[in-house]
Amino acid sequence: MGRAELENWRETAESGNQLQRRDFIKAVTMAAAAVGLSSAAAMKVVEAASKGLKPSVIWLHFQECTGCTESLLRTSHPALSTLILDLVSLDYHETLSAAAGHQAEENLLATMEAHEGAYVCIVEGAIPTKDDGIYCKIAGKTALSLVKEVADRAGAVIAIGSCASFGGIPAADPNPTGAKGAPQVLEGKTVVTIPGCPANPYNLLGTVLQFVALGTLPALDEKGRPKFAYGRTIHEHCPRRAHFDAGRFAQEFGDEGHRQGYCLYKLGCKGPATHANCSTQHFGEVPGAWPIGIGHPCVGCTEQSLAFRVPIHTTVDIERPMPPDTYPPISADQGSVSAVASGVAGLVGGGLIGAGWAASKKLGGGDGAEGSSDKEE
DSSP, X not given: OOHHHHHHHHHHHHHHHHHHHHHHHHHXXXXXXXXXXXXXXXXXXXXXHHTTOOOEEEEEEOBSOSHHHHHHTTOXXXXXXXXXXXXXXXXXXXXXXXXXXXXXXXXXXXXXXXXXTTSXXXXXXXXXXXXXXXXXXXXXXXXXXHHHHHHHTOSEEEEESXXXXXXXXXXXXXXXXXXXXXXXXSTTSOOEEEOOTTOOHHHHHHHHHHHHHHSSOOOBOTTSOBHHXXXXXXXXXXXXXXXXXXXXXXXXXXXXXXXXXXXXXXXXXXXXXXXXXXXXXXGGGOTTOSTGGGTOOOOOTTXXXXXXXXXXXXXXXXXXXXXXXXXXXXXXXSOOOOHHHHHHHHHHHHHHHHHHHHHHHHHHOSXXXXXXXXXXX
16 A cells, blocks of 8 residues: 555545544434433543443343333434444343343353443343242343342443333233332332333433433432433423313314314323323434324323323323413313302403503593593693
């Protein structure tokens, strides 16, 4: 290779590296913005990744449908390849692993030994506990013993999906396997829960990015959920909220109100009692890709008291009423309002009438009569 060719090769390589770095910075910044992290935190992620400081991740599968992993596979900001190769080191994942059998198990043990106390353990799926956990085994070990072994040596434990967070579908009555969520099995250990069926992958991404950038976990609520994602109810940011406040409810699927985008509360929407960010962080970067966005009521999949326990079409109480907190009852035929709402409306209406009368006095004269003068005699 001549000197000119060598220089051209170097310039091309440097240009390619710069382009890759710009793309990486862009992907991390977009991901950070999507979950509410600052640009400064995003740059810390970039700096850590460029130094090779990527947290090792061990991802365990138990009683689940792999829906949370499938949802993760469809992220694009950043792409899965960027996430598992550049931001973190995904060292064990039964669905994505190239290795199998003894090789996979050897890799799991080697990762635990090499990164003891520092790796992130992600749990997907419920853990059966009945009959010593015999209903789910991997490599001859029960899920119950495996999750305790891996989580005990981890630096952080994250339960992704409703099944891992509180048992989900496997724990629904009559729960024949005694399925439980990771927090119930790992008593006394901090477990970040990211419920959802499936969980929004960006809620996991936000948690991991903060761990990468700052070495800390996000602020959690009393159920272990990150507040940045579960701090508000869906009802507070629902695009149909205006119809709720106005008393416009779909009466049945496919009726005129349903086609016009009216509120789905009467059809059993659990949004008023469900803490999640589905209404603002849609799935797969597709606008409107979430239950209410496609015309179906929220089923409350992030709430242990609702998910797979309360019938889909049963209405729930308004957990945290936001102004206006009085509204027409859903059983009213013509949108008649309650006595309290009528009283409030009367006060407001009276104030408006009084203000109008005062304005007419100013505009039209002392007694408001036609042709009266505005000058005092």
